[in-house]
């Protein structure tokens with residue numbers, strides 16, 4: 129028989145093994161808690177959309193649309209795209225369901241897989257997971273500040289290390305158009321100092337020159353005219369209002385005129401959280417206001433603001449937190465004949481709200497106790513031929529139980545210290 133090549137997960141993707149799965153589940157539960165407390169409701173859109181949604185929504189000149197989309201023709205000959213980001217699709221849904229008729233702002237939270245055809249490396253994958261929070265239907269500066277502070281709180285609760293926040297404003301589309309012309313002229317005047325990449329993009333997307341790490345380009349950009357100095361009075365006021373709210377909340381940030389973000393749809397507020405605990409891919413989450421996007425996708429004029437944060441990067445930057453052991457019960461079965469009774473005991477434990485599993489691999493009694501230890505069980509119920517015993521794994525004490533009910537109660541008592549000790 130010919131030897132077959134080993135099958136592997138596609139390049140830039142990964143399997144989530146149980147250790148990681150637990151961490152992800154905790155992260156999502158914390159997210160639901162933090163965002164739910166501020167009125168953000170669960171919401172979801174499909175994993176793929178008409179390519180048009182992203183081509184029109186994200187912007188034809190962005191890296192995402194130019195080179196990162198997984199687009200293909202389906203069997204019906206339509207061009208569809210695996211979603212590379214959430215905002216454009218959320219706006220599509222807002223328009224499709226007439227959500228402007230709901231009380232505004234509409235506050236939504238979402239999470240799920242996203243796809244970008246990128247060069248895979250640590251913290252950069254072709255399928256990754258994002259959490260999103262969006263508030264549509266109001267330009268109130270408290271929403272910008274609220275969303276920034278919610279992401280900040282989330283990162284803190286998750287233990288994400290060495291976090292920094294950068295903030296800026298991109299003004300309105302009109303201001304940006306005028307400014308882009310000014311910047312194009314400036315870049316053309318100093319074109320011979322710029323990297324080839326930046327030079328090639330002067331016409332298409334001059335703002336991206338601020339993202340370059342090419343040394344001479346960086347020097348040119350230090351002296352470039354700044355969009356922050358060109359803001360219309362009402363946009364400058366909006367930024368001041370956001371800043372005042374962040375200051376009141378004691379939120380540290382750096383006002384960074386070079387922050388441009390990789391998406392075309394932003395207006396006014398833009399921000400990004402980075403972690404110095406990460407290498408080159410330091411962005412953990414970011415977002416901003418997109419006051420023109422809903423209208424651009426066929427809806428009524430609808431100011432909106434939101435952010436996206438990368439689950440894998442947040443977990444990378446959070447390091448390993450200690451597991452909380454001792455909250456589960458293991459049901460040991462010394463003789464195979466006891467399996468039916470043990471099965472009943474495990475179900476009774478779970479019905480009482482405890483975490484329980486039984487021996488299911490034919491181990492010796494000694495092996496079963498060792499396994500219970502490995503699982504971090506706080507109690508073991510031993511199902512003998514005619515008797516039940518409950519072993520407290522913290523004290524080592526073993527006590528008989530008259531019936532299943534008593535075994536459940538004793539197991540619960542053995543777990544109590546561990547359950548109470550958890551914050």
Ligand code: ATP
Nearest residue numbers: 246251252253256390411412413414436437438441
């Ligand atoms: P980067 O500058 O790293 O390319 P980005 O500006 O493209 O990030 P956004 O579009 O703002 O990122 O997406 C929000 C978040 O999603 C990022 O801060 C990051 O945590 C995460 N993210 C983006 N692309 C990837 C990817 N390819 N793999 C893993 N996480 C990603």
Ligand code: MG
Nearest residue numbers: 191244246390
């Ligand atoms: Mg990117």
